[in-house]
Amino acid sequence: MIRLLKFFWWSGVAIFCAALLSFSGAYLYLSPSLPSVESLRSIQLQIPLRVYSHDQKLIAEFGEMRRAPIAFADIPEDFIAALLSAEDDNFSQHHGVDFSSLLRAATQLLKTGQIQSGGSTITMQVAKNFFLTSERSFSRKITEILLALQIERELSKEEILELYVNKIYLGHRAYGIEAAAQVYYGKPIGELSLAQMAMIAGLPKAPSAFNPLVNPTRSKERRDWILGRMHRLGKIDQASYLAAIEEPIAASYHVPKPELSAPYIAEMARAEMVGRYGSEAYTEGFRVYVTVPSNLQESANRALHEGLRSYDQRHGYRGPEARLAELPREQWPARLAQQRSLGGLEPALVTQVEQSGILVMLRNGEEQAVTWTSMQWARPFLNSNSMGPVPRKPADIVQPGDIIRVKRLDDDRLVFAQLPAAQSALVTLDPANGAIRALVGGFSFEQSNYNRATQAKRQPGSSFKPFVYSAALDNGYTAASLVNDAPIVFQEAGMAEAWRPKNDNNTFLGPIRLREALYRSRNLVSIRLLQDLGINKTLSYIERFGFRREDLPGNLSLALGTANLTPMEIATGWAAFANGGYKIEPYLIERIDSRDGQQLFVANPRSVPGLTPLLPSSGVPSSESVPPSAEQIIDPRTSYILTSMLQDVITRGTGRRALALQRADLAGKTGTTNESKDSWFSGYNADLVTTVWSGFDQPASLGRNEYGGTVALPIWMSFMGEALKDRPQRLLPQPPGVVTLRVDPFSGRAATPGNPNAYFEVFKSEDTPPSMSEFDPSLQAPGSPLPIEEGAPLDLF
Template identity: 75%
Template sequence: MMRLLKFFWWLCVTVFCGLLLSFSGAYLYLSPGLPSVESLRSIQLQIPLRVYSSDAKLIAEFGEMRRSPIRFADIPPDFITALLSAEDDNFANHYGVDLTSLMRAATQLLKSGQIQTGGSTITMQVAKNYFLTSERSFSRKISEILLALQIERELSKDEILELYVNKIYLGNRAYGIEAAAQVYYGKSIRDLSLAQMAMIAGLPKAPSRFNPLVNPTRSKERRDWILGRMYKLGKIDEARYQAALNEPIDASYHVPTPELNAPYVAEMARAEMVGRYGSEAYTEGFHVTTTVPSHLQEAANTAVRQGLISYDQRHGYRGPETRLPGMTRETWQLELAKQKSIGGLEPAIVTQVEKSGILVLTRSGQEETIAWDSMKWARPFLNTNSLGPRPQQPGDVVQIGDLIRVQRQQDGTLLFSQIPAAQSALVSLDPQNGAIRALVGGFSFEQSNYNRAAQAKRQPGSSFKPFIYSAALDRGYTAATLVNDAPIVFVDEYLDQVWRPKNDTNTFLGPIRLREALYRSRNLVSIRLLQAIGIEYALNYIEHFGFNKQELPRNFSLALGTANLTPLEIAGGWSAFANGGYKVQPYLVEQINSRNGDSLYIANPASVPHDTSVAPQVPIPQTVASATLSSPADPGSASSQPVVAERILDARTAYIMTSMLQDVIKRGTGRRALVMGRSDLAGKTGTTNESKDSWFSGYNADYLTTVWAGFDQPESLGRHEFGGTVALPIWMDYMSAALKDKPAHLPTEPEGLLTLRVDPLSGRAATPGTPNAYFELFKSEDSPPPMSELEPGSSIPGSPLPADDAAPIDLF
């Protein structure tokens, strides 16, 4: 017996020593490669990029991992209890390793021959999640144990728990308990019930298997087991236990809901952040504040959508998106579930047609009414210029089973509608510094991600003419100069081609003042101006507004706006008229903050100085950068000193141009804007050949806004559609909202201007008694003398200059 006892004794000692030697050897072998636990204090968890409006409304979130780190002090005690009950109820007592759990895991391995559980404590899971892989091997397990022991020596229990709850994956791209609470319940972990906390506490074991969205039954079983553990351990009383058990599984999928619908703005901000930081833009938790205030963006969204819908309905109904007759309600519901809302237009299926209107099935499963009055516009679309007969009853428009689009009003009623075929873009800038205040790149980002405001190069038509007129004013012309509005022919003797430009009305007015020619948008006057000042001079001059000279046509069609430019480029160039002659660069990102709230970048754009009363002559430089979205300096490099914008235009020229562009609205092609009842608006319409592009650019001293409308694949908008009928109404709706309750605000009149009475027949200073004389603005050095002071054969200030490089020309 003694020999047997001695044998067992020495056997135990041998086994113990063997284990001790093995563990010591493993420690000596593995410890040099173990990472420093101290790095856990400064480790950076992946946090998505978030983009906000200037008034702190969330626009978008970018990143694969949804994570919102939470401090230990903000974690509800009930959740900590639920988590420890499920994962590690001995957490407060062990030192990183629970021998009982390890022995249980080893026993299961010996019995089954397979790893059933890892016997890991929360500390060991922190070690694995932050430093190791998920590989199932003994060396990885030993490294996990060694790291857990180190972590317990250097970090407090609270710090360990905080690391754990912010790192763990909990399904549906949610990392950390705060993100999981938002994903499954749409609220903070602090606002969850006990049952909901227990549900989330059950996810770390198997996020897919116990996911309440995928498998609510197993999720409830896991939740109830955790509640039972909490009750058994005395953490909750019976009343709370029973109440939590009876609570249904009410989890549903919640994505971060943008507070402001500005997807084109968000995409531009995302692209700029990737350009600055590369792939880290998605993981470093950057907080980007844009220059866009929410109320202006919402006004722009509404204006573009309603403007396109109004245009679309003027051209008739193109029929249902598809027809699904003879199907069951359940089949219709399944079909509706596949559809998505486009630009606020919801899908619906016609279920009943009556004389007073129709009944439609919506995605909510409800049947709702559409009144006949909202369907009367739906004449059949034949082509862009032709419509079918007016419908007399709902049955003339739709049939049962038609998949249509409806527009929901604020009072909940539905209007009959369809997705517009045309597109539009809107850009609104602060002309004082180039800040983008609103931007819309199309009818719906869900329909098309293509940003027409910044990417679509289209011909601006007559909205480009102010740059030609401005060049002429700085070349000696005045607003009173008479130019002949008469036919003109250009012949290319080498190609045997003839170009006969014409006015849109095919009429000719003869000698006409520049001011009147601009507000009447006379094409032939613009061409004669360009011919007189010279193409090379004009190109150098226009380049100074931020346009790429190499992309502008080197022929007289330039005067008619045949250059291909984006709305953003047009808006950037027009800003000089609105701010008194300064070049500003459009920019979007106002500030970038780190995950900790530290400021990494604050925009410091070139801005118009406060004192703009001086009006020096401005030389025209030979080269100027392209007017695209600005790319500010590297993060943190912005100077705290204000940057003064470059003056590119004589302040007097800018002021006279504003006065002339005001007449476009008072008596020209922009007269529709008179209903806005404002005296401080200036602008210009633009329509290209066959009405393929519709434009309006306009401003006061507060906002400069450019609107384009047309088809993505250029085609006519219709023979009766122009800049004043398509783009201008959108501009008016937006600017009415933007300028609501704001006083009139125009650029300050600079020094060096004169107001003189002018003879309408000669364009020269009127003598007393001249009939129909009118007042006109002049630069002091360009004011015309009265006829009585002119000597025979002398030149007249402000008269046309000779052309520098005119093509062969015939006049008739």
């Protein structure tokens, strides 16, 4: 017996020594390649890119990992207790390795021949998560043990636990407990109940198997087991335990919801950040603040959506998006569930048609009524110029099984709607520094990611004429100059037929003042101005506004707005009229902060001297940065005179609808291209310059009697009315060198005293007109018939 005891004793000693030697050898072999634990103190966890409005409302989040790091002091004690009960109840006692757990894992391996558990402590999991792969091998396990021992020597228990809870993956792209609390319950970890904390504490072992959204039964079993462990270990009392296990699984998927809907803005900011930082833009936790305030963006969204729906309803109902009448009714909800909400319009399934209206099912299974009064606009669409008969009852419009669109009003009622076929874009700039204050690139970003505000090159029509008029005013013309509004024919070699430009209404007014020609949008006057100035000279002048010459036609059609330009380019050019003649560069990102709140970038745009931006910067530029001055590209007096002419477009011309805003500080111009394929309105005061385009993505007529003043202008008015509400009227003051004189309207000369037809006009001091004594009486009066001129345009190439 003594010899047997000695055998077992020395065998044990030998096994211990062998294990010790093996471990020491492994340590000596692996220690040179072990990473530095000190790096854990400065570890940078992946945090998504977040984009915020000027007033700090969340617009979007970009990144594969949803993570919101939390400090140890902010972790609830009940959660720590739940986590340790589930994962490592001996955490506070061991030094990184729990040998009893390792022995238990080894025993399970010997019994089953398979790895049942790794026997890992939280410290060992930190070592694996930060430094190692998920490979199952003895060498990796030994490395994990060595690292865990090293971590315990250099970090406190609090630091280790903080690293663990912020790193672990907990399902549905949630990394860390704070992100998991938001994903499953839509609130911070500190606001969760004991049962909810226990549920999250059960996820690290197997995020998919114990996920409450995928497998609520197993999730509840795991949660209740953890609660039982907490009770047995004395972490919670009997009453808390019983109350927690009775709590139902109330988890649901919570996608981080933007506080402001601005998807086109978000995509522009994302693209710029990737351009600056590459793939790190998605992982370094940057917080990007853009120049767009939430109230202006919301106004822009609303104006564009309402304007497109109004235009769309004027042209009738194109029918349901799908007809399910031939399918079994039990298949209808599944087909409805495949539809998405677009532009605030919800998909709905018609289930019942009555005289007073229809009953529709929404995607959540709820049924709600839609009244007949909201459907009466829905005459059948035939083409852009005609509609079918007026419907007399709901059955004339829809049938059961139709998938339609409805809009939910503020009082929760539903009204009949349809997705507009036309599109639109709106861009608003601050003329003082180029800050983008609002931008919408289409009816719905989900429907089409194509940003029409920055990508759609379309012909601006007459909204381009102010650039030609500006060139004229900077080259000796005045607002009182007379130009002949008469027919003209151009014929040159190589042309199949002569070009006979005409005015919109095919009438001609004879000699007409430049001011009147602009607010009446006379095409022939614009062509004659361009012909007199010269193509090359005018192109060089217009390039100052930021336009590229390759986008501008090198012929007289330039005067009619046949260039291919985006709404952003038009708004940028128009800003020079609003700010006194300075060129600004549009910019979106105002400030970039690091994950720690340190300013990494603050915009320092070229600004107009003496002109205060609508909003102050949200960043604090360094003391060394001096805001550079914007480049003066046109005479400020030209800007002032042209603004007064563009004000007449609103008071007397094609933009008269804008008088409803009851503001005297607005200037603007409509634009409509041939066959009404493009509808524009650009306008401004000293605070904001806004351009609106409307049309079809594949150019087609908007319809008879649809112009810039009927499609684009109402959208512009809706936005500017809200944007400038309660703001004082603001136009730039008259610059030096401008004089006001009484002018004879028939000659453009300075009027004699007592002339009953005289009016006041503004001039540059050096361009004042001669007196009436020099008037040539042979000059024909406005409206007189004029012969057709035969000639060739100048400087054509």
